[in-house]
Amino acid sequence: MSKSYIEIAKEAKYKLAGNGARNIGMLLDAFKDIDPMTDADTYGTGKLINDFEAEIAEFLGKEKAVFFPTGTMAQQIATRMWSDATGTKKIAYHPLCHLEIHEKDAIKVLHHIDPVLLGAPGRLFTLEDLKAVNEPLACLLIELPQREIGGQLPTWEELVEISEYCKAQNIRLHLDGARLFEALPYYNKSAKEICALFDSVYISFYKGLGGIAGAILAGNTAFMEEAKIWKRRHGGDLISLYPYIVNARYSFNKRAGEMKKYWQNAIAVAERLNMIQGVKTIPEVPVCNMFHVYFDFSKDTLEKILTNIAEAHDLVVTMNIREISANLCMSELYFGDSFSLIPQEVLDGALEQLQIELR
Amino acid sequence: MSKSYIEIAKEAKYKLAGNGARNIGMLLDAFKDIDPMTDADTYGTGKLINDFEAEIAEFLGKEKAVFFPTGTMAQQIATRMWSDATGTKKIAYHPLCHLEIHEKDAIKVLHHIDPVLLGAPGRLFTLEDLKAVNEPLACLLIELPQREIGGQLPTWEELVEISEYCKAQNIRLHLDGARLFEALPYYNKSAKEICALFDSVYISFYKGLGGIAGAILAGNTAFMEEAKIWKRRHGGDLISLYPYIVNARYSFNKRAGEMKKYWQNAIAVAERLNMIQGVKTIPEVPVCNMFHVYFDFSKDTLEKILTNIAEAHDLVVTMNIREISANLCMSELYFGDSFSLIPQEVLDGALEQLQIELR
Numbered sequence: 116m117s118k119s120y121i122e123i124a125k126e127a128k129y130k131l132a133g134n135g136a137r138n139i140g141m142l143l144d145a146f147k148d149i150d151p152m153t154d155a156d157t158y159g160t161g162k163l164i165n166d167f168e169a170e171i172a173e174f175l176g177k178e179k180a181v182f183f184p185t186g187t188m189a190q191q192i193a194t195r196m197w198s199d200a201t202g203t204k205k206i207a208y209h210p211l212c213h214l215e216i217h218e219k220d221a222i223k224v225l226h227h228i229d230p231v232l233l234g235a236p237g238r239l240f241t242l243e244d245l246k247a248v249n250e251p252l253a254c255l256l257i258e259l260p261q262r263e264i265g266g267q268l269p270t271w272e273e274l275v276e277i278s279e280y281c282k283a284q285n286i287r288l289h290l291d292g293a294r295l296f297e298a299l300p301y302y303n304k305s306a307k308e309i310c311a312l313f314d315s316v317y318i319s320f321y322k323g324l325g326g327i328a329g330a331i332l333a334g335n336t337a338f339m340e341e342a343k344i345w346k347r348r349h350g351g352d353l354i355s356l357y358p359y360i361v362n363a364r365y366s367f368n369k370r371a372g373e374m375k376k377y378w379q380n381a382i383a384v385a386e387r388l389n390m391i392q393g394v395k396t397i398p399e400v401p402v403c404n405m406f407h408v409y410f411d412f413s414k415d416t417l418e419k420i421l422t423n424i425a426e427a428h429d430l431v432v433t434m435n436i437r438e439i440s441a442n443l444c445m446s447e448l449y450f451g452d453s454f455s456l457i458p459q460e461v462l463d464g465a466l467e468q469l470q471i472e473l474r
Numbered sequence: 475m476s477k478s479y480i481e482i483a484k485e486a487k488y489k490l491a492g493n494g495a496r497n498i499g500m501l502l503d504a505f506k507d508i509d510p511m512t513d514a515d516t517y518g519t520g521k522l523i524n525d526f527e528a529e530i531a532e533f534l535g536k537e538k539a540v541f542f543p544t545g546t547m548a549q550q551i552a553t554r555m556w557s558d559a560t561g562t563k564k565i566a567y568h569p570l571c572h573l574e575i576h577e578k579d580a581i582k583v584l585h586h587i588d589p590v591l592l593g594a595p596g597r598l599f600t601l602e603d604l605k606a607v608n609e610p611l612a613c614l615l616i617e618l619p620q621r622e623i624g625g626q627l628p629t630w631e632e633l634v635e636i637s638e639y640c641k642a643q644n645i646r647l648h649l650d651g652a653r654l655f656e657a658l659p660y661y662n663k664s665a666k667e668i669c670a671l672f673d674s675v676y677i678s679f680y681k682g683l684g685g686i687a688g689a690i691l692a693g694n695t696a697f698m699e700e701a702k703i704w705k706r707r708h709g710g711d712l713i714s715l716y717p718y719i720v721n722a723r724y725s726f727n728k729r730a731g732e733m734k735k736y737w738q739n740a741i742a743v744a745e746r747l748n749m750i751q752g753v754k755t756i757p758e759v760p761v762c763n764m765f766h767v768y769f770d771f772s773k774d775t776l777e778k779i780l781t782n783i784a785e786a787h788d789l790v791v792t793m794n795i796r797e798i799s800a801n802l803c804m805s806e807l808y809f810g811d812s813f814s815l816i817p818q819e820v821l822d823g824a825l826e827q828l829q830i831e832l833r
Contacts, residue, residue, distance in 0.1 A: 188709025
């Protein structure tokens with residue numbers, strides 16, 4: 116039996132995207148320098164968890180940060196609390212917001228919140244979209260960068276204007292910062308400067324940071340104390356979360372400072388991909404370390420070509436190929452550690468072959 | 475500054491109760507024999523998680539098992555689903571059920587379920603208590619053993635009768651088996667035989683099994699497929715749960731077969747404690763590896779005496795002392811690995827001194 120494309124792709128020595136294989140060695144690496152006698156955290160208490168929370172709170176410029184097992188949990192809780200605080204069930208977000216498309220309607224089924232979809236799926240929403248909402252909103256959620264449209268970002272000026280508008284209208288502003296670190300180089304701002312525009316902030320440790328799992332929700336002290344109650348309610352108050360915390364700190368230290376390099380690599384590769392007939396990236400010039408790439412080919416054809424490239428150059432261009440229609444495929448590419456391991460001649464050879472084979 | 479009782483207790487070489495210190499070495503031990511190249515699980519899929527779920531499903535005699543980060547999450551989901559399935563908001567459980575006292579009212583606030591408290595806080599509920607409920611119930615939750623009253627257990631006959639009554643009345647029966655393994659020796663039944671009485675079963679990996687965290691919910695396939703949707707909604711569908719899964723399997727293999735020994739140790743110690751004036755265990759004769767012990771002394775006095783014992787014998791009797799009133803304290807004791815490490819003469823010396831000092 117011949118191998119599937121995924122099997123061939125996994126075996127390739129070089130990967131254009133990502134931070135390497137998600138195997139359990141990732142966990143062990145993070146624990147190499149930790150004393151095994153270190154006390155576990157216990158239900159959100161203990162030096163190990165509280166020190167890390169304080170470190171991230173400081174980094175984000177927020178009074179208090181709490182570690183959560185997932186962003187799904189953290190963000191539902193934040194928006195639910197803003198809804199309760201303002202007495203309205205309406206919150207606004209992008210039509211392709213994680214809460215809308217990846218959480219099985221939890222915000223509605225569990226929290227009875229009524230989302231308002233701002234703008235259109237294929238673009239960022241704007242201040243004008245927000246101004247057009249003619250009912251009171253508890254909260255606006257902004258995802259920076261907007262993952263489902265290739266990691267696009269509003270300009271800094273627009274972001275500030277939206278924040279000021281929300282303040283004036285008494286709309287709480289929540290940051291879906293699953294990929295906040297990735298957005299920092301584009302704005303050329305610190306996390307603190309960006310987070311100052313928001314009332315609450317969520318960040319993830321396994322997107323660009325390449326950790327195992329885990330999230331932080333940050334805000335003012337009273338808000339976060341209540342968020343801990345909700346964390347318990349959701350079943351997120353594990354007796355010990357240290358496997359994720361130790362790895363989150365390790366991944367944060369390892370990759371938070373690398374995002375500019377990852378971004379530059381994304382720009383360079385996108386430029387070369389856009390030179391190929393029938394290949395187009397969104398956005399055309401990436402604003403962070405990710406973009407989406409569309410191929411005007413069937414999934415079968417594309418996989419055959421990428422198999423040839425993997426066999427010839429030991430390099431996999433992408434592992435995830437989504438079929439959009441009979442002759443259109445999409446792939447999401449994230450740049451991380453793996454790119455730096457590719458010798459220049461391997462990269463050049465692979466991209467040249469891609470250009471030839473897709474002709 | 476003199477040390478606190480907890481500090482002194484932590485330093486003692488021998489511990490009457492528990493499975494040893496909860497430090498991060500616990501995680502590393504479990505990973506010693508695992509190939510670091512093993513693929514991580516991904517959103518509930520992958521060999522690592524699915525093999526373990528299948529193994530536990532088989533052990534419990536259920537069609538399907540799903541790994542959850544917490545029992546809090548697993549049990550809310552199970553009871554919510556039984557409520558939805560039967561179209562009634564009423565579920566019944568013991569007044570000291572985990573859902574009632576440790577979850578910040580999540581079952582009410584998040585799931586809008588209306589619990590019926592069966593029986594009284596100080597005793598097990600009975601079939602008669604259940605029969606006295608004069609409204610339709612979606613679900614009855616039974617905790618085996620009932621932790622908050624010293625780990626008591628109904629007789630096998632009563633358990634079977636309750637199960638048959640529930641079947642006849644169309645009440646779904648859910649097992650809070652946080653400490654199911656601990657209950658097996660008393661019933662002298664397999665987990666399968668006990669679980670056959672229940673429609674859904676939750677077990678924990680960090681109570682008697684001594685793991686880091688994590689839980690399994692098991693039931694029929696359709697029920698568990700829906701439970702996975704709720705797991706996503708609750709924010710429990712972590713991209714990777716392997717740090718807990720690898721440890722859960724390790725802890726299960728290490729301790730699931732040890733419960734009879736732990737129980738016998740509990741019986742022996744309870745007997746000796748009950749011989750001391752002003753000391754009483756609940757239950758008098760433990761039915762599993764845990765019991766509660768009441769001391770007719772102030773917390774201060776008790777801590778002083780236990781400090782003396784720790785200093786004289788390097789053994790700590792208990793770390794957790796709860797003040798009930800000015801002259802009454804309670805402690806929960808779990809027997810695990812630590813007890814076996816205590817030399818007989820140390821144990822005898824410590825218990826003799828306890829008897830003398832409490833006089």
